[in-house]
Amino acid sequence: MFLDAHNVESGRTLEADLCIIGSGAAGLTVARALAGTSLKVCLLESGGLDPDAKTQDLYDAELTGVPYFMPLRACRQRYFGGSTNCWTGWCRPLDPIDFEKRDGVPYSGWPFDREHLDPWYAQAQKVCGLNAYTYEAESWAGKDAQPLPMDPTRVVSGVFQVSAPARFGTIYRAEINAAANVEVLLHATVKELVTTPGGDRLDHLKVATLAGSTFYVKARATVLAAGGIENARLLLLSDRTHTSGLCNEHDLVGRYFMEHPHLYRFGTVFVTPPKNDRGAFYRLRPVGKQCSVIGTLIIAPEELRRRKLLNFTATLEPFTSHEVRAAAKEDEVYRDIVRSLPLPWQRARHGPPGYMVHLNSRFEQAPNPESRVTLVDKRDALGQRKARLHWALTDTDYRTATEAMQLLGREFGFTDTGRFRLDENHYRRETWTFAGGPHHMGTTRMHNDPKQGVVDRNCKSHALSNLYIAGSSVFPTGGSANPTLTIVAMALRLADHLEGTLA
Ligand SMILES: Cc1cc2nc3c(=O)[nH]c(=O)nc-3n(C[C@H](O)[C@H](O)[C@H](O)COP(=O)(O)OP(=O)(O)OC[C@H]3O[C@@H](n4cnc5c(N)ncnc54)[C@H](O)[C@@H]3O)c2cc1C
Incomplete structure (x- = not known):
């Protein structure tokens, strides 16, 4: 059922078994998984059912660093469904190596391996509007869609599945509205998490509306699912009893912020003309009504371990016909290559068959305590201190990108798959400009040791026995795959745990 927080009397205290803060990919997934159980669930969402500028302004923050x-x-989007209202739907599970403690990657290692998460990944596929739970190239290859013949000990072929994209706030709205045990309070912004006098449990949440009312929610357990930056911000803002914020005894909250640095069009490949149009494999192609797949190249785990690199993925983006013609006109090397192609390819009018491609990459950022979210003195409309994101990269990040680009380039040559040309803006790292997911990870990291993590393997806070955290802020490392499939898998796992614990 949907309720409007503006209709809750100021000063009132609402009660529930479980309170969830935020209705994005993480929070809404936990709520849906617990719909129909005996638990009374209260889902607090800062926005309404549609976007509005004043609520969105609560996300305003400062940026420093890279x-x-x-x-x-x-x-990010601050209304029902969260940032799934604007995501692009690219999905891939993290690779097994991403869960390992790796030499050369300080702070790496999840408390469990990929196999442990597989059953929830399989369920998450449906939630995200995807196809079968398989990401191996062979599963998606066909007569006219063959992966590039790379040496799999150096470069592995795989796929991303791309959802329609599934807008969680739209497609799951009716279902949540019909769930008798779930109440969604819209326009309800959590301002503070307040502990019991002993300081080891959450007592209640302080909630406000932009219209000026304040009320409280008391629950047996709470899931903080406000997104990768707001999860940290809310803990830091809750400094009434703990001056450095909640769950922050070891100065971890907000630190280890990670993105997936993206380098767009870092190089060009002139793919060796194949017998069939194997380019189709790396083009986006539908595999159902709601889902498409696109091939990707991933640096092989053996190579990552040997060179102590972070995970690195590249996708191939075919030139448009216009780009092919322009390149052939302006550039001698391109002209020669175009001349050497079979005649029908040279004359292709309705778009090239995919023999000239740009390379785009997204790669893993190393966990780094100096890359962090803190608070500044500037306040938002609810009087709350705004966040500052200081994005910091390490030498390992830059070395990964440099070596992975070279490795990929050489692999095209070794296997006679194509001729690679590095874009001149990417010769030196000083000239690189990074895009990001936007993917916000790591700010409340998971570790079994309370000195090294904010939450334990069950996403339960080490410091507060009834506070759980959902979303990519708990990721100890982020791999090179987009995070939402993993966020949803982890949220489903958390819901199973909560049902077992609270019911
Ligand atoms: C343009 C864009 C493209 C993207 N493309 C992809 C992609 O292709 N693949 C992929 O995997 N990921 C993608 N992402 C990232 C993806 O959207 C996020 O990983 C995912 O939505 C995060 O889920 P979440 O629930 O943790 O946070 P969100 O979805 O951001 O949800 C957080 C919710 O918490 C609410 N909230 C925040 N603060 C409070 C508060 N104080 N009180 C109450 N409620 C609060 C917000 O209103 C929001 O509804 C993209 C993101 C963007 C912006």
């Missing part, structure tokens, strides 16, 4: 590619106000 230039971030867009304002934080613009790269």
